[in-house]
Amino acid sequence: MEGGAVKVVVTGAAGQIGYSILPMICSGHMLGANTHIDLGLLDIPQCEEALRGVVMELQDCSYPLITQIRHGSDPREILRDADIIIFLGGFPRKAGMERKELLQRNCNIFKEQGAALNEVGKQTTLCLVVANPANTNCLILSHFAPNIPRKNFSAMTRLDHNRSMHQIAARAGVHSSAVKNVIIWGNHSSTQYPDVNHGTVNGHPIKQTLNDDAWLHGEFITTVQRRGAAIIEARKLSSAMSAAKAAVDHVRTWVQGTPEGEHVSMAVLSDGSYGIDEGLCYSYPVTCANKEWHVVQGLHIDEFSREKMELTKRELIEERDEALS
Ligand code: NAD
Numbered sequence: 001m002e003g004g005a006v007k008v009v010v011t012g013a014a015g016q017i018g019y020s021i022l023p024m025i026c027s028g029h030m031l032g033a034n035t036h037i038d039l040g041l042l043d044i045p046q047c048e049e050a051l052r053g054v055v056m057e058l059q060d061c062s063y064p065l066i067t068q069i070r071h072g073s074d075p076r077e078i079l080r081d082a083d084i085i086i087f088l089g090g091f092p093r094k095a096g097m098e099r100k101e102l103l104q105r106n107c108n109i110f111k112e113q114g115a116a117l118n119e120v121g122k123q124t125t126l127c128l129v130v131a132n133p134a135n136t137n138c139l140i141l142s143h144f145a146p147n148i149p150r151k152n153f154s155a156m157t158r159l160d161h162n163r164s165m166h167q168i169a170a171r172a173g174v175h176s177s178a179v180k181n182v183i184i185w186g187n188h189s190s191t192q193y194p195d196v197n198h199g200t201v202n203g204h205p206i207k208q209t210l211n212d213d214a215w216l217h218g219e220f221i222t223t224v225q226r227r228g229a230a231i232i233e234a235r236k237l238s239s240a241m242s243a244a245k246a247a248v249d250h251v252r253t254w255v256q257g258t259p260e261g262e263h264v265s266m267a268v269l270s271d272g273s274y275g276i277d278e279g280l281c282y283s284y285p286v287t288c289a290n291k292e293w294h295v296v297q298g299l300h301i302d303e304f305s306r307e308k309m310e311l312t313k314r315e316l317i318e319e320r321d322e323a324l325s
């Protein structure tokens with residue numbers, strides 16, 4: 001990644017999130033205003049025509065940071081030697097579906113792309129899986145790409161993290177930027193556990209500031225857990241703008257690091273921290289430095305939290321077992 005342009009690949013680039021994320025990446029919101037980018041765009045053959053249209057638009061934007069745009073439908077060609085890959089490619093959830101129902105449809109995509117990545121990827125490639133079910137897709141991707149270190153794989157729960165920040169900020173009557181260190185534990189699904197026990201508003205504990213455990217233990221959690229479904233219900237399409245923003249936040253934090261004393265949420269292949277089965281793709285509070293994430297250790301977990309963390313863990317175990325079988 002040092003020196004020349006950074007090779008950034010986006011899969012499912014002809015889709016909704018693709019259309020929102022590409023302008024952000026190309027404008028420097030992800031890697032900074034001085035980093036040149038060699039862009040690779042992957043989609044399926046049926047969408048190549050649409051992808052060509054996206055490429056024409058990107059060309060017409062004349063972004064100063066973009067040195068090259070490659071596009072196609074062969075993962076072996078497009079993923080080759082990538083520095084950063086954002087996996088958006090997959091089937092999105094429709095109204096009334098649980099993300100788990102997407103498992104079978106999307107599992108094969110990640111098996112195939114994992115195998116391709118294993119052949120043509122670099123030891124240093126950083127992978128972010130956004131396509132749902134994101135955690136288990138990420139586990140499958142890594143499973144079929146054993147040549148790439150496990151630490152290079154992550155799935156996105158930053159959108160849930162950002163959603164939690166907004167809910168707390170709105171309740172406290174402050175701007176979202178005043179809210180720090182919320183945590184999303186577990187799966188990017190309706191079992192996820194948004195935890196505010198270690199978070200702050202303007203430097204003061206969230207719990208003390210809001211002084212409303214009934215809301216924090218009830219409506220707050222369910223609102224965040226169901227936000228994706230609420231957006232699908234309203235838009236008849238799944239979230240795209242906020243998902244793109246969260247993916248950009250995720251990669252920027254991973255590459256540039258977290259500020260002192262702050263953590264974010266990332267789903268990573270567990271090292272067993274907090275009693276989670278090793279290898280499960282579980283969302284944790286992490287700090288980042290030198291393009292590496294570290295799970296925040298030593299947080300006190302109360303009984304309420306432990307129960308919620310176990311529930312989402314059990315769902316991930318089920319998904320893993322189903323996917324690997
Ligand atoms: P979309 O249907 O608009 O776009 C998906 C694109 O992926 C399409 O262009 C499709 O052709 C392409 N695709 C399908 N199979 C592919 C393959 N094998 N290789 C490459 N490309 C392939 O969907 P979207 O709204 O952009 O959402 C993309 C994914 O992100 C969905 O799975 C959605 O559920 C998920 N999502 C996750 C989060 C999160 O927080 N983790 C948030 C929002 C959406």
Ligand code: LMR
Binds near residue numbers: 093099159227229
């Ligand atoms: C979201 O959280 O908005 C996405 O994962 C879309 C979905 O299926 O909920």
